[in-house]
Each structure stands twice: as structure tokens, then as C-alpha cells.
Amino acid sequence: MTGKILVVDDDPSTLRFMRLLLTAEGFAVATAQDAQEGLRAVQTEQPDLIILDIMMPDMDGMDMCRQLRGRPDTADIPIIFLTAKVQLDDRVAGLKAGADDYITKPAEPREIVARVEAVLARTRRAPPARQGRVVALIGAKGGMGTSTMAVNLAVALEQRQLSTLLIDLHHYSGTIAQQLKLAVRSSLTDLLALEPDQIDGQQVQRVLMLHPSGARALLSPPAGAGLIELPVGHATAIVRGAKLLSDIVLLDLPHVPSPALKEVLSLSDMALIVLEPEPIPVACAEQTLPLLEEAGLIGEAVGLIVVNHTQSVTSLPLADIERTLNKSCLGVIPPAFAELAHSDHHGTPVILSKPQSMVSISLRELAERVQTRVSSLGLYAR
Ligand SMILES: Nc1ncnc2c1ncn2[C@@H]1O[C@H](COP(=O)(O)OP(=O)(O)OP(=O)(O)O)[C@@H](O)[C@H]1O
Numbered sequence: 001m002t003g004k005i006l007v008v009d010d011d012p013s014t015l016r017f018m019r020l021l022l023t024a025e026g027f028a029v030a031t032a033q034d035a036q037e038g039l040r041a042v043q044t045e046q047p048d049l050i051i052l053d054i055m056m057p058d059m060d061g062m063d064m065c066r067q068l069r070g071r072p073d074t075a076d077i078p079i080i081f082l083t084a085k086v087q088l089d090d091r092v093a094g095l096k097a098g099a100d101d102y103i104t105k106p107a108e109p110r111e112i113v114a115r116v117e118a119v120l121a122r123t124r125r126a127p128p129a130r131q132g133r134v135v136a137l138i139g140a141k142g143g144m145g146t147s148t149m150a151v152n153l154a155v156a157l158e159q160r161q162l163s164t165l166l167i168d169l170h171h172y173s174g175t176i177a178q179q180l181k182l183a184v185r186s187s188l189t190d191l192l193a194l195e196p197d198q199i200d201g202q203q204v205q206r207v208l209m210l211h212p213s214g215a216r217a218l219l220s221p222p223a224g225a226g227l228i229e230l231p232v233g234h235a236t237a238i239v240r241g242a243k244l245l246s247d248i249v250l251l252d253l254p255h256v257p258s259p260a261l262k263e264v265l266s267l268s269d270m271a272l273i274v275l276e277p278e279p280i281p282v283a284c285a286e287q288t289l290p291l292l293e294e295a296g297l298i299g300e301a302v303g304l305i306v307v308n309h310t311q312s313v314t315s316l317p318l319a320d321i322e323r324t325l326n327k328s329c330l331g332v333i334p335p336a337f338a339e340l341a342h343s344d345h346h347g348t349p350v351i352l353s354k355p356q357s358m359v360s361i362s363l364r365e366l367a368e369r370v371q372t373r374v375s376s377l378g379l380y381a382r
């Protein structure tokens with residue numbers, strides 16, 4: 001059997017022994033000497049199975065196991081405890097922490113290999129568990145507040161315990177990295193270097209940047225990368241891969257149509273049009289609707305987010321906007337120039353920097369409605 005196995009143990013002789021044993025059986029082996037190093041190795045090595053010691057300094061194996069089970073991208077990696085703890089209570093605790101099997105030291109080499117192979121065979125038969133919902137945010141025109149909605153929704157959905165992956169699909173001058181203060185260590189550019197058929201969940205996983213809120217982001221190319229096309233095949237492969245990694249995939253889309261944009265819309269379960277309550281944005285939103293319809297986004301699968309940038313007497317009434325566009329509004333965001341300027345300046349979404357402000361309250365309500373709408377659409381899964 002083949003596959004990569006990560007062994008985490010603070011005892012160097014165990015690591016040496018396991019490496020020899022498993023390599024001889026044809027497995028690739030990575031090792032880590034404590035739980036923190038182990039957690040990092042899970043990200044970098046993407047193992048097919050983890051063999052985990054329980055008693056380690058700082059963080060023990062049980063806690064590491066619980067952490068891995070708690071994260072959608074690592075929840076399904078098979079884990080076997082290999083430990084000197086032999087009490088029945090310890091075995092039960094290990095299995096309760098989410099382990100797939102339990103081997104006590106000293107163990108017979110043949111038994112270790114047999115158990116590893118059995119767990120791998122069992123878990124490989126299981127179908128991939130996750131198929132996240134894709135929610136596309138698209139501005140009626142530029143500067144409506146689409147990216148601001150996207151970053152805050154991502155954080156608010158994480159706060160609602162939905163694992164959320166935000167993709168900045170601007171192949172030029174995206175703003176998500178700055179709005180979340182994330183270093184662009186990896187981005188869309190890394191995936192464009194691959195062929196579309198090489199892009200899967202694992203490849204997307206490798207280039208995600210993690211925000212302290214728990215939200216993960218796939219960033220647009222860094223400044224200075226120049227103007228690049230986003231090919232249709234890459235765009236679809238990226239969205240398909242992202243769906244395997246989270247409950248909700250949020251897309252921050254450029255408002256200018258392109259073949260790639262059309263294709264990712266057709267993979268979306270829902271679209272949210274972001275607009276100001278003024279005649280020109282409403283007219284632009286009207287022009288966006290056929291594009292969404294062509295992608296199969298009709299009826300309840302399209303919602304509006306109305307963003308009031310200023311307190312204006314000329315604003316159109318909400319009911320008029322909903323009637324003109326024949327779509328319901330999922331959120332009305334109040335003017336928040338000062339709060340948003342502060343949040344952009346510090347690279348912290350307003351929902352985190354000023355959680356009690358009116359704008360943050362409306363953003364949380366919006367997240368709740370988006371969650372409800374997305375789950376109601378689940379009944380008619382496309
Ligand atoms: N509720 C609001 N009140 C005041 N200003 C706002 C509000 N929402 C967004 N803005 C401001 O509008 C500006 C544009 O926002 P943002 O970059 O999110 O828009 P966008 O639609 O993503 O723009 P682009 O088309 O360039 O991608 C930002 O300066 C932002 O702070």
C-alpha cells in the first residue's frame with residue numbers, strides 16, 4: 001500500500017524505528033517531535049494518516065487529535081494512537097478524542113503495519129464528506145462595498161460556526177489581503193502555474209492564508225504581479241476544490257463580466273448583488289440579472305445587499321428597489337464611513353474592530369439571513 005504517514009512522537013528512537021518500518025513497507029514518512037511541529041507538518045505534508053503519541057510535553061496527543069478533528073480541512077485524516085498508556089480508560093479516551101485506532105507500546109512491527117493498512121483501506125473507501133455551498137458576491141458596479149461585505153461576512157459566518165473560505169477572484173488589484181491584513185505568501189498565481197486538472201482540494205488548501213478569525217482566504221495575485229488572465233478551466237477547478245474544504249465558499253467577484261466569471265457563477269448556489277440605493281446602481285444591477293439567470297441563478301438564489309454609503313435624501317426606498325429588481329433584500333447596511341476607514345486602516349474587519357457598532361450588527365444579521373437562505377436552497381441542491 002502507498003501513502004504518506006506522519007508520525008508524531010517526542011521519543012527520537014520511536015521516530016527512527018517507525019520511519020524504518022513504514023518506509024520498508026512502501027510508505028512515505030514524515031516525522032514531528034511535538035504536537036505544535038505535528039500540526040504544522042499536517043499542513044505542509046498533507047499526510048494520509050497520522051500516528052500519534054499521547055504523552056508529549058506542552059500539548060499532548062489527545063489535544064492535538066481534538067484540534068485536528070475540529071478543523072474541516074483536517075477532520076477526516078485517519079489517526080492512530082501509538083502509546084505506552086495501556087489502561088482501558090486511556091484507550092476509551094483516545095477513541096473518544098476521535099482516533100480511528102489505538103496501538104500500545106511496545107508493539108509488534110507486523111501489528112503496526114496491519115493496523116495502518118486496515119485504517120487506510122477503511123477510510124479510503126469512504127466518499128469525500130464535504131460539498132460546501134458557493135455564495136458569489138458581485139457589485140452592481142465598482143466601489144459598492146462588495147469586498148467589505150465579503151470580508152465581514154466571512155468572519156461573521158465563522159462566528160456562526162460555519163467554516164468559511166473566501167476567494168478573491170480579482171486577478172488584478174484585489175483588496176482582500178489588505179482588508180484582512182494577510183501577507184500574500186501564496187495566492188491565485190500559485191494555482192495558475194498548475195494545469196487545471198492538477199488543481200484539487202489539496203492544492204487549493206496549500207495556498208490558503210489563515211485569518212485569526214478562523215476564516216481562510218485564497219488571495220488574488222500580489223501587487224506588481226502584472227495583469228494576468230484568469231482562465232476558465234483554472235477558475236472552475238479552484239471553486240470545485242474550495243467546495244471540498246469548507247461549509248461556505250464566498251467569492252469576491254469583479255463586477256466586469258468575463259468567461260471565467262460566468263463559469264464560476266454557474267458553480268454558485270447563490271449570488272448576492274451589492275448596490276447603493278441610487279438609480280444608477282439599481283440600473284446596473286438590472287443589467288447583472290440576465291448574467292446570473294444564464295448561470296442558473298434565479299428566484300431565491302439571488303439576493304440583494306443594499307449598502308448606504310451616506311445618509312442621503314435621494315436614496316431610493318427599499319421596496320422600490322426590490323420591486324424593480326424583483327429580488328428580496330437580505331441586508332441593509334447603514335453608513336459607516338468612520339468605522340470602515342478605521343477598519344481598512346488597521347486591516348481588521350469592522351465586525352471585529354467595532355463589534356457593537358450599528359454596521360457590525362447589520363452585518364451579523366446579514367450573515368444569519370445568508371445562512372438561512374443557503375440552507376433553504378440546499379433543499380433544491382443543484
Ligand atoms: N456602509 C458604508 N458606509 C460608508 N462607506 C462604505 C460602506 N461600505 C463600504 N464603504 C466604503 O466604500 C469603499 C469601497 O468599498 P469596497 O472596496 O468594499 O468596494 P468594492 O465594491 O469591493 O470595490 P471594487 O469595485 O473596487 O472592488 C471603501 O472605502 C469602503 O470603506
Ligand SMILES: [Mg+2]
Binds near residue numbers: 146147148175
Ligand atoms: Mg472589491
